[in-house]
Amino acid sequence: MKREMGVGRLFCWLSGILTTSICLGIxxxxxxxxxxxxxxxxxxxxxxxxxxxxxLAGGILSxxxxxxxxxxxxxxxxxxxAAAMAVYYAEYAGDNWPAYILRIGNDxxxxxxxxxxxxxxxxxxxxxxxxxxxxKIEGVENGKAFGRSYLVASITMAVMVLPYVTKSVExxxxxxxxTYREAAYALGVxxxxxxxxxxxxxxxxxxxxxxxxxxxxxxSDVAIVWFCLGATITYSGPENWWQPQNWAATLRSAGNTLxxxxxxxxxxxxxxxxDRAYGAALVLILMILLLNAVANYVSRLSRIKSRxxxxxxxxxxxxxxxxxxxxxx
Amino acid sequence: xxxxxxxxxxxEKMLFIFTVAGSLVIFFVIFYIFSNGLxxxxxxxxxxFTTGGWDGQFTSAWTAAxxxxxxxxxxxxxxxxxxxxxxxxxxxxxxxxxxxAVFLAEFCPPRLRRPVEACVRLLAGIPPVIYGxxxxxxxxxLVQSLISDQLALEMVRICVLDGTSLLAGIMVLGxxxxxxxxxxxxxxxxxxxxxxxxxxxxxxxxxWRTIVKIMIPVARRGILAGGIMAAGMAAxxxxxxxxxxxGVAFLPNPAHGLLFFLEPVRTLAANVFINSxxxxxxxxxxxxxxxxxxxxxICIIFSLLAQLINRPNLKGGRSR
Numbered sequence: 003m004k005r006e007m008g009v010g011r012l013f014c015w016l017s018g019i020l021t022t023s024i025c026l027g028i029x030x031x032x033x034x035x036x037x038x039x040x041x042x043x044x045x046x047x048x049x050x051x052x053x054x055x056x057x058l059a060g061g062i063l064s065x066x067x068x069x070x071x072x073x074x075x076x077x078x079x080x081x082x083x084a085a086a087m088a089v090y091y092a093e094y095a096g097d098n099w100p101a102y103i104l105r106i107g108n109d110x111x112x113x114x115x116x117x118x119x120x121x122x123x124x125x126x127x128x129x130x131x132x133x134x135x136x137x138k139i140e141g142v143e144n145g146k147a148f149g150r151s152y153l154v155a156s157i158t159m160a161v162m163v164l165p166y167v168t169k170s171v172e173x174x175x176x177x178x179x180x181t182y183r184e185a186a187y188a189l190g191v192x193x194x195x196x197x198x199x200x201x202x203x204x205x206x207x208x209x210x211x212x213x214x215x216x217x218x219x220x221x222s223d224v225a226i227v228w229f230c231l232g233a234t235i236t237y238s239g240p241e242n243w244w245q246p247q248n249w250a251a252t253l254r255s256a257g258n259t260l261x262x263x264x265x266x267x268x269x270x271x272x273x274x275x276x277d278r279a280y281g282a283a284l285v286l287i288l289m290i291l292l293l294n295a296v297a298n299y300v301s302r303l304s305r306i307k308s309r310x311x312x313x314x315x316x317x318x319x320x321x322x323x324x325x326x327x328x329x330x331x
Numbered sequence: 332x333x334x335x336x337x338x339x340x341x342x343e344k345m346l347f348i349f350t351v352a353g354s355l356v357i358f359f360v361i362f363y364i365f366s367n368g369l370x371x372x373x374x375x376x377x378x379x380f381t382t383g384g385w386d387g388q389f390t391s392a393w394t395a396a397x398x399x400x401x402x403x404x405x406x407x408x409x410x411x412x413x414x415x416x417x418x419x420x421x422x423x424x425x426x427x428x429x430x431x432a433v434f435l436a437e438f439c440p441p442r443l444r445r446p447v448e449a450c451v452r453l454l455a456g457i458p459p460v461i462y463g464x465x466x467x468x469x470x471x472x473l474v475q476s477l478i479s480d481q482l483a484l485e486m487v488r489i490c491v492l493d494g495t496s497l498l499a500g501i502m503v504l505g506x507x508x509x510x511x512x513x514x515x516x517x518x519x520x521x522x523x524x525x526x527x528x529x530x531x532x533x534x535x536x537x538x539w540r541t542i543v544k545i546m547i548p549v550a551r552r553g554i555l556a557g558g559i560m561a562a563g564m565a566a567x568x569x570x571x572x573x574x575x576x577x578g579v580a581f582l583p584n585p586a587h588g589l590l591f592f593l594e595p596v597r598t599l600a601a602n603v604f605i606n607s608x609x610x611x612x613x614x615x616x617x618x619x620x621x622x623x624x625x626x627x628x629i630c631i632i633f634s635l636l637a638q639l640i641n642r643p644n645l646k647g648g649r650s651r
Contacts, residue, residue, distance in 0.1 A: 010539045010542075010543070011438060011539060013430050014430045014431075014433045014434040014437070014438050015434060015438060016430065017426070017427050017428075017429075017430025017431040017434060018430065018431050018434035018435065018438075018439065018447060020427060020431075021427060021428075021431045021447075021450065021451060021454070021509060021510070021513065022446075022447050022450045022451075024454065024506055025450040025451070025453055025454040026450065028454075028457065028461075028462075028465055029453075031465060031469070032461065032465065035468075083349060083353060084353075086345075086346050086349040086350070087346075087349055087350045087353045087354075089346055090346040090347060090349070090350040091350065094343055094346060094347070095350070103354075104350055104351065104354040105354075106635075106638065107353075107354035107355065107356075107357045107358070108353065108354055108357075109634055109638055110357050110631055110634045110635065111354075111356060111357040111360070112634070113560070113563045113630045113631070113633060113634030113637075114357070114360060114567070114627060114630055114631075115563075115564075115566070115567020115568070115569070115600060115626060115627075115630060116567070117567060117569045117600050117603055117604060117623070117626070118360065118364060118567065118623050118626055118627050118630070119360065121364060121367075121603065121619070121620065121623050122359070122360045122363055122364060124610070125363045125364075125367060126359075126363065148610065148611070161356055164353055164356070165353075168353065192336065192339055193339060194338070194339050194342045194343075218456050221458070222456075222457075222458025222459065222460070222461075223458075224458075224459070224460050224570045225569065225570070225604065228604065228607065229607065261458055261460045262460075264458075264460045264461065264464060265460050265463070265570060265574075268460075268463065268464045268467065268574065269467055269468070270463070270467060270573070270574045276464075276468060279464050280464070283460075283461045283464060283465075286458060286461065287457070287461065290456055290457075290458075291453075294452075294453070294456070
């Protein structure tokens, strides 16, 4: 009996330690391999193909901007949509079967792999009617038009992250105490105004964490970049993309992101330049870490605020103590 | 009773339209993927699931003369590759993840809890392509060191043994899906009512026996749902598998003994990615969509199963 317990406990400790050390190991490995590649030129130059030497030259400017642009566009589409869905699920839809079916649809979509969503985007945007969204079009001779552009990719990305963001926001809205709503109703405030002015501000922690989740998934995806953005290694849009008159053309051009650049530069891809792949991987990891740190800071900030300004903070403390009891036995 | 203002009803209707649109996306996904994969699935029939030779068929379909397009394909290697990597990864994730979840829920000192949880969450957030690169430069050489030159020479007629293998695929995929399983299983273990545990401890049952006999059985639904969701994730993973499991559509032969694990595989999802240059050729494109249909079908079944097991009106520790 005693020995059985010792073995079990040891196994659990070992798996905990192993999981933690794998995580730290991956991070340290990427940092060590990627750090030498990082310098100003690497950040500020666009990738180039060179036929001599290592095949891939230049830096990661255009993939970096591609990731940032795609994340911004994708979240601009996904976040309001997801917020609307979450508000509907949490506040308007009751516990009836139509709502249940809608929820199932959402849950199943969350389980669909990105590569399938990417193929779906490919089919949808191969209708010639939608080809105005992109400049680079392939396969016209077969009556199809595989449109590939930032716009096409960000719409597909929005569909991909929609269920995750919805779920996260919905949970946050559900967690808002019912007394808040009752207080607003008692003052004669209408339902929508209550949601707008009371529920959503109270749930903004969850909205931020949902947005972070979505950003992380968009930034790490390769399939949609591959099928809907073209994953061209060199930037193909207008020369001076930062000038406002070129923005529309830039969005309609094909491009790449950090994740597709990492694949391209990896020993498996055509670039075959592991140092640059690790440099780009380090930049991507740092972006994700920074994002999580910001989200963490926001949520901690609001927790401190709530502790200062209302009784909920004290309530939470009480709960924490009760939750801690099992570990103190 | 006061009348509800028009603006309020209008907003409700608008939100409803958004919600329906968002939920209907899945039906469009299913419709378009299946309808595009149908020509090949119909032409191949059951032989899509029972016969092999994908690479050869693809080469001959690529070079076929116009008018003599091949519509029959067999994907048994790919399906076997998907099942083998997913099953193996689930085994790794089940062992490692269950230990880690019990550790987090029961044994972890309160001071260590936040950092360990942060690590698990971070592991879940690392992009698959980075797992692929790291796996290719660390795990694959490790596996390669298991293979002697002589052995590789003997096997070269059957398949190339260069380290990209089923074993490497299982290891990388297992580590990829462990964190998601840990998060869900920890949640499930934590929803077990404290009174159950307290009652068991009060009867003088040891902590470990309480966990094995009371907490895990009570939380089994949540744990099972977590495992199913992790399996769905593993089945759809493509880029890391394309990098570390080998790009050859090869059916590992169990007759080779332990060598089985050192032979390359290709999963359905990786196949869609690797063969993506054929888009535009109707028959081969349809073959890729047929692969995607199979993945989509597997993932939908997994999602529905997880929903069913985790239904709110059932007793037992549920995640979420």
